[in-house]
Amino acid sequence: MSATLTSRHDAVVLYPSRRHVPEHEDRIHHDIARRIANLLGRPFDGVYDSSRHASGHWYFVPTDTVLTPATREALGIRNELDLFGGYADHPFMPTKAITHGLVGPHAQRPAGWSDAFVEHVRGATLPGRTAFSVGDLRIAAQQLGLGRHALRLKPVKATGGRGQTLLADADALEAELAQLDTESLAQFGIVLELHLQDVTTYSVGQLRLPGLTASYIGTQRLTSDRHGEPVYGGSQLLFARGGYGALDALPLGPARRLAVRHAQRYDRAADACYPGFFASRRNYDIAAGTGPDGETLIGVLEQSWRIGGASRAEIAAAEVFAADPACTRIWAETREIFNDSEPAPPDALLTYAGVDPELGRICKYVMVHAYDHKHAYD
Incomplete structure (x- = not known):
């Protein structure tokens, strides 16, 4: 049994902030919410119900980033100590749209857009542009050298590497433009980014539960879904108790x-x-990879301020840290396997195993390993 952290909430509730959550994710979300409740020494009170939870002080586990001041006020979320995830004022903020700048000062942009953010992260991201109109997307392609360089078109709300298109020339771009929903484009935007070869994807993050902060660095694993397409296959993460400085x-x-x-x-x-x-x-x-001229490039692709693919490993690490105050570093990893392509290790903790209506047969598990201080991790 994990040690109890500090919380004055009445209970932990799962908040469905997405219209649709796949079955395999829903199962894991419930498991994570129950484990957070155990960590906080609070009961788990199921899925949020506006009538049953109309009064009280709840710790929320949202299925997506909580959006808009009205929602935050209605739920009684005051700050980061009231939820596992994040809050943003505008729908574009918790997506990869904010990672890149616009094509110019007269480019279309949503209310709340911050040019200052783009300046702050310049040099920490890859070459790319965000567009909120078809015209601006064409300009972005010219600015990034489409035709001379291959570019990657990224829907900003897609996850796990899904929905991206590799563009080789202007004809390929026009074919994609013909299929775009301009209303969604104006609200959320779309990203055009330089395509890299031989990519390694790192994950850096932090979780801040009441009474416990932990940070991590690790790598993502790719696998193939039932259609043979490359998708997210898990993360291997090295955790350190404390803030980013602990890394x-x-x-x-x-x-x-x-x-x-x-x-x-x-x-x-x-x-x-x-x-x-x-x-x-x-x-x-x-992402770290090779650019079109053979140079090594590394930059942030996107952020996740919500429960995500690595969250089950995050909670597993938090459980160890809470149970053992002397533990300061630990490995935790998640794996996602499609079509019975490989068996789960005998010491793995299964988080989902079954046939998901959307993805087919899938197995997910989490593992925790003791920290080995003898090696550098490249």
Whole structure:
């Protein structure tokens, strides 16, 4: 049984802030909410119900970033100590749209857009642009050298690497433009980014539960879904008790150390440039790969201020830290396996195993390993 952290909430509730959550995610979300309740020494009171939870002080586990001041006020969420995830004023903020700048000062933009944020993260992101109109997207393609360089078109709300399109020339771009929903484009935007080869994706993040903060650095794993498409297959993460500074003391290789610095820069910019934003779960994906001229590039791809693919590993690490105050570093990893392509290890804790109506047969598990201080991690 994990040690109890500090919380004055009446109970922990799961808040469905997305219209639809796949079955496998829903199962894991419930498991995470129950485990957070155990960590906080509070009961788990199920899925939020506006009538049953009309009064009281609840700790929320939202399925997505909580949006708009009206929702936050209605739920009674005051700050990051009231939820596992994050809060943002505008729908575009918790997406990869904010990672890149617009094509110019007259580009279309939503209310609340921060040019200052783009300036703060310049150099910590890859070459790319965000557009909120078809015209601006064409200009972005010209600015980024489409035709001379391959570019990647990224829907800003897609997760797990899904929905992206590799563009080789203007004809390929026009074919994609013909299918865009211009209303959604104006609200959320779309990203055009330089395509890299031989990519390694790092994850840097932090969780802040009442009474416990932990930070981590690790790598993501790709796998193939039932259609043979490459998708997110899990994360192997090295956790350190404390803030981002705790990662500085780890024996990291140069690429991981740079990934941590880029993530910190992005994280600080969000706090500084988007008033009202707060998050207790902060995860940043950083890609390192080879650019079109053979140069090595590394930069933040996007942020996740919500429960995510690595969250089950985050909670597993938190449980160890809570149970053993002397423990300061630990490995935790998640795996996602499709179509019975490989068996789960015998010491793995299964978090989902079954046939999801959307993804087919899938197995998910989490593992925790003792920290090995003898090696640097490159």
